[in-house]
Each structure stands twice: as structure tokens, then as C-alpha cells.
Amino acid sequence: MTIPYPNTQPVPAIAAVTPPSGAARPRVTFLGTGYLGATYAICYAELGYEVLGYDVDADKIAKLNAGEVPIHEPGLDELLRRNLTAGRLRFSTDIQETADFGDVHFICVGTPQRADGMGADLSYVEASVTSLAQHLTRKALIVGKSTVPVGTAEWVEQLVGKHTPTDLGVEVAWSPEFLQEGFAVDDVLRPNRIVVGVKSEWANGMLYAAHKGVFDLAATEDREVPLVVTDFATAELVKVAANAFLATKISFINAMAEVCEAAGGDVTQLARSIGYDPRIGNRFLQAGLGFGGACLPKDIRAFQARAQELGAGEALRFLHEVDLINLRRRTRVLQLAADLLGRRSGPAGPDLSGTRIAVLGATFKPNTDDVRDAPALAVAALLDKAGAEVHVFDPQGMENARRAVPELTYEASMTDAVRDADLVCVLTEWAEFRNADPVALGELVNGRKVVDGRNCLDSTLWTQAGWEYRGLGRP
Ligand SMILES: NC(=O)c1ccc[n+]([C@@H]2O[C@H](COP(=O)([O-])OP(=O)(O)OC[C@H]3O[C@@H](n4cnc5c(N)ncnc54)[C@H](O)[C@@H]3O)[C@@H](O)[C@H]2O)c1
Numbered sequence: 001m002t003i004p005y006p007n008t009q010p011v012p013a014i015a016a017v018t019p020p021s022g023a024a025r026p027r028v029t030f031l032g033t034g035y036l037g038a039t040y041a042i043c044y045a046e047l048g049y050e051v052l053g054y055d056v057d058a059d060k061i062a063k064l065n066a067g068e069v070p071i072h073e074p075g076l077d078e079l080l081r082r083n084l085t086a087g088r089l090r091f092s093t094d095i096q097e098t099a100d101f102g103d104v105h106f107i108c109v110g111t112p113q114r115a116d117g118m119g120a121d122l123s124y125v126e127a128s129v130t131s132l133a134q135h136l137t138r139k140a141l142i143v144g145k146s147t148v149p150v151g152t153a154e155w156v157e158q159l160v161g162k163h164t165p166t167d168l169g170v171e172v173a174w175s176p177e178f179l180q181e182g183f184a185v186d187d188v189l190r191p192n193r194i195v196v197g198v199k200s201e202w203a204n205g206m207l208y209a210a211h212k213g214v215f216d217l218a219a220t221e222d223r224e225v226p227l228v229v230t231d232f233a234t235a236e237l238v239k240v241a242a243n244a245f246l247a248t249k250i251s252f253i254n255a256m257a258e259v260c261e262a263a264g265g266d267v268t269q270l271a272r273s274i275g276y277d278p279r280i281g282n283r284f285l286q287a288g289l290g291f292g293g294a295c296l297p298k299d300i301r302a303f304q305a306r307a308q309e310l311g312a313g314e315a316l317r318f319l320h321e322v323d324l325i326n327l328r329r330r331t332r333v334l335q336l337a338a339d340l341l342g343r344r345s346g347p348a349g350p351d352l353s354g355t356r357i358a359v360l361g362a363t364f365k366p367n368t369d370d371v372r373d374a375p376a377l378a379v380a381a382l383l384d385k386a387g388a389e390v391h392v393f394d395p396q397g398m399e400n401a402r403r404a405v406p407e408l409t410y411e412a413s414m415t416d417a418v419r420d421a422d423l424v425c426v427l428t429e430w431a432e433f434r435n436a437d438p439v440a441l442g443e444l445v446n447g448r449k450v451v452d453g454r455n456c457l458d459s460t461l462w463t464q465a466g467w468e469y470r471g472l473g474r475p
């Protein structure tokens with residue numbers, strides 16, 4: 001059932017339900033206040049809901065209660081402070097308080113790649129759902145938002161059944177999340193669709209009420225937010241299918257970059273040209289260092305692992321290739337660096353000892369401080385392993401990067417990083433790097449050589465300023 005909103009007709013399938021707390025709108029909690037949960041909690045308060053965010057990380061909760069957003073996400077600080085002051089939002093490490101507060105509890109904990117293989121680690125889902133269920137004393141709806149292997153919602157339902165008395169009637173639903181870091185506030189307030197997996201009319205009604213603020217905002221802006229109401233399995237699959245598609249699109253253009261490198265073509269012009277075809281579209285066709293972050297890489301691996309378990313592994317074999325194409329871009333940057341520095345590659349890769357390399361960018365993309373599986377940081381580590389002295393600068397990711405890869409040298413500014421460098425690698429396309437003046441930077445370096453790992457620099461400008469320029473998939 002697909003229900004466009006606002007609908008010209010009443011929505012008969014969605015019954016109005018009274019929240020178990022008796023409040024006019026459901027009171028909502030978010031378990032896990034990381035990149036997903038903190039953003040959601042704050043934006044839902046902005047939509048007018050009464051919200052409680054819960055986490056086991058006391059530092060994070062203390063920061064949030066003090067009006068400090070623990071991550072870098074544009075626009076979130078102001079919304080946090082405004083809604084704390086308005087009294088609609090608070091954060092807690094008390095699970096009993098959380099259980100007592102909410103009508104709808106959203107599970108937003110991490111589902112990282114398992115250390116022992118490709119599948120998803122569901123231990124945080126299990127721990128959060130179990131402790132919540134054990135503390136519930138009235139009917140509520142538990143909604144999974146974390147990205148999970150298909151079948152998890154059924155398992156969560158059993159878990160809830162095991163830990164709550166049947167007469168409470170606690171129900172489970174799944175509503176995957178599609179927000180992009182860096183655009184998260186707008187993505188939560190103005191999503192391009194809402195997908196819910198439900199088993200009962202009551203759950204459907206509660207979830208509708210829990211999303212009504214989003215629909216109302218859309219109506220005031222003369223927009224529609226499509227609502228897809230479906231079963232558990234489809235809801236879970238929609239999420240990983242979307243990420244698999246996005247990853248495939250990026251690897252497709254990076255595969256074309258590889259061919260351009262062999263044939264002497266320019267992938268940026270190729271991408272622009274195919275993107276004019278509306279069936280292809282020009283978004284997510286940016287060739288470069290490839291995809292990283294806490295979602296696409298781990299999600300395509302977990303999807304393959306789950307499909308394998310279900311006997312459908314063949315269907316997703318191409319995702320293995322998508323992953324390999326993506327990872328090859330990292331070694332390509334290493335190779336370009338060695339070429340520019342005139343170093344030959346042996347069987348163990350190039351020897352870059354005695355060189356000094358500036359790495360601009362550490363986060364997995366601009367406008368975030370997130371360095372989880374960041375291609376930029378992975379390349380910085382490869383350059384370091386090859387013997388180079390690596391000096392890194394990132395506008396927002398320094399603290400996380402230092403924690404993740406402490407062996408690199410971290411600098412306080414772009415100019416500090418490039419000073420005396422034999423080579424500059426631009427690996428995350430922050431505006432500060434895109435708009436850097438190649439003439440001024442040229443005065444600081446030891447050698448005017450640049451690898452543009454994101455094809456984000458104006459190659460003509462840099463070449464005119466005397467730089468030897470190499471992009472990915474470009475002649
Ligand atoms: N980051 C994104 O942009 C994004 C977008 C869509 C979906 N997702 C999915 O959302 C989920 C969360 O991702 P994230 O990036 O926010 O992760 P994160 O690591 O930033 O946040 C997870 C939070 O859960 C907390 N936590 C761990 N155990 C807990 C427990 N038992 N009870 C309560 N809290 C607990 C952690 O302390 C942490 O603050 C993942 O499944 C991810 O795939 C993330």
C-alpha cells in the first residue's frame with residue numbers, strides 16, 4: 001500500500017489511535033544517540049514531539065543535556081539548544097525513565113560489521129531491546145530504525161515477547177532510515193519517503209501518528225512525503241537495497257574511471273554526459289576515491305552475508321565486485337603518488353621513504369566529523385606504511401582521525417599540512433580545499449605536485465599555477 005500525503009481522501013487504512021500515555025501525540029524515545037539517534041531526537045523535538053534520547057554512553061548524554069552536539073552535523077547545534085530550552089527534549093542514561101516515558105521507542109543503536117566476518121553485529125540491538133522490554137510497564141511500540149539483516153524484526157519481536165508479559169501487548173515495527181550525514185537535519189525533517197513495516201493496524205496508526213509532524217510540515221510547504229506501508233521483510237530489505245544501489249552507482253563510475261585511465265579518457269566528462277540522460281541521472285556519479293563511511297561498505301557486505309544464509313548469495317555476487325572496485329581506488333591513489341614522486345613500485349608496493357606528503361581530508365566525505373571507514377584516512381595510512389612522512393589536516397575530523405590512526409602527524413591548518421610537502425593529496429572535497437589558491441599553496445610546498453583524489457579541483461587553474469596535477473580517471 002502506497003499512500004501519498006497529503007491525500008485528497010481520508011486514509012481509511014490508518015486508524016486513529018490514542019497513545020498509551022494518554023498524551024495527544026505519541027511521546028517518542030530514541031535508544032542510541034549517535035549520528036542517527038541524536039539527529040532524530042533533536043529534529044523530532046523541533047517537530048513538536050515530546051522526546052527523550054537514551055544512551056549507555058554517559059558522556060554523550062551529559063554533553064547533549066548541556067546543549068552540546070557530540071558530532072559535527074550542520075544545523076543541529078541550534079536546534080538542540082532551542083528544544084532543550086523549550087522543554088520538549090531531554091536525554092537520559094536511565095532505562096526505566098525511558099521505558100516509562102515513551103509510547104513509541106525508536107531503536108537507533110549501531111549495527112557494525114562483525115569482527116569475525118562480513119555479517120552485521122546485532123549485539124547492540126539485542127542489548128537495547130532486551131533492557132527496554134524488561135522495563136516496560138505498559139503497552140508501547142518498539143520501532144527498529146537501525147540498518148539490519150532481513151529477518152531481524154521477527155527476531156526482535158520474539159525477544160520482546162520473551163521479556164514482556166503478554167498482557168502488556170507491546171508491539172514491534174520496522175522503519176528504516178535513509179538520512180545522509182551532512183544533510184541529516186533536512187533529511188529527517190523533509191525525508192523523500194517514509195517506509196514502515198508493520199503487522200497490525202494499531203502499529204500502523206501509532207507509527208502514522210509518530211510521523212504526522214513530518215507530514216504536516218510537508219503540507220505547509222506544499223510537498224508530499226510518500227508513505228510505504230509494508231511487511232517487516234520488505235521494510236528491512238528496502239534499506240539495504242537502496243544502499244546497494246547507491247554503492248553500485250558509485251562503483252560503476254569508478255569502473256569507468258579505470259577504463260578511462262587505460263584508454264586516455266576523462267571520466268568527469270563521461271559522467272556528465274551520461275548523467276544528462278534522466279534515466280541515469282547525474283547524482284552519485286562522482287568518480288574518485290570511492291565510498292566509505294559507516295553505512296555503504298558495511299551494508300553491502302552484510303547484505304551479501306545475509307543473502308548467502310538465505311540461499312540467495314548468487315543474486316548479490318556483483319556486490320563483491322562493487323566492493324573490490326571501490327577498494328582499488330585507494331591503491332590507485334598510492335600508485336599516482338608514487339608516479340608523481342618518481343618512485344617505482346616493487347612487489348610490496350612503492351617505497352616512499354624520505355618523502356613528505358600532505359593529506360588534505362580525513363573524513364569519509366565533507367561536512368561531517370565521521371572518519372569511520374574513511375577512504376581518505378585509509379589512503380593516508382597506506383602512504384605512511386609505504387614510508388612517507390604524512391601530514392594530515394581536516395576541518396572537522398581531526399579528533400576522530402587522531403584516535404583512529406594515531407601514527408600520522410596531524411596539523412592545525414591546511415597551510416601547516418602542505419608546508420615543505422613534496423606532494424599534496426586532496427582526499428576529501430571540503431570547500432576549503434576546493435577553493436584553495438594554488439598560487440599561494442605553491443609558495444609553501446617543496447614540490448608542486450598534487451593528486452586530486454576527489455576530482456574536485458580546477459585542474460586548469462592548478463596547472464597554470466605550475467602544479468603537476470593528477471586526478472582519478474582523467475588524462
Ligand atoms: N549514520 C547514519 O547516517 C545512518 C543513516 C541511516 C541508518 N543508519 C543506521 O543507524 C544505526 C546507528 O548508526 P549511527 O551512525 O548512529 O551509529 P553510532 O555508533 O553513531 O551510534 C550508536 C549509538 O548507540 C549507543 N548504544 C550502544 N549500545 C546501546 C544500548 N544498549 N542502549 C542504548 N544505546 C546504545 C552508542 O553508545 C552510540 O551512541 C546503524 O544501524 C546504521 O547503519 C545510520
Ligand SMILES: O=c1ccn([C@@H]2O[C@H](COP(=O)(O)OP(=O)(O)O[C@H]3O[C@H](CO)[C@@H](O)[C@H](O)[C@H]3O)[C@@H](O)[C@H]2O)c(=O)[nH]1
Binds near residue numbers: 250365
Ligand atoms: O557520487 C558519489 C557520491 C558519494 N560518494 C562517496 O560515497 C560515500 C557515501 O556518501 P553518502 O551516501 O552521501 O553518505 P552517507 O551519509 O554514508 O549516506 C549513505 O548511507 C546512509 C546510511 O545507511 C543512508 O541513510 C544514506 O541514504 C546513504 O546515502 C562517501 O564516502 C562519498 O564520498 C562518491 O564517491 N561519489
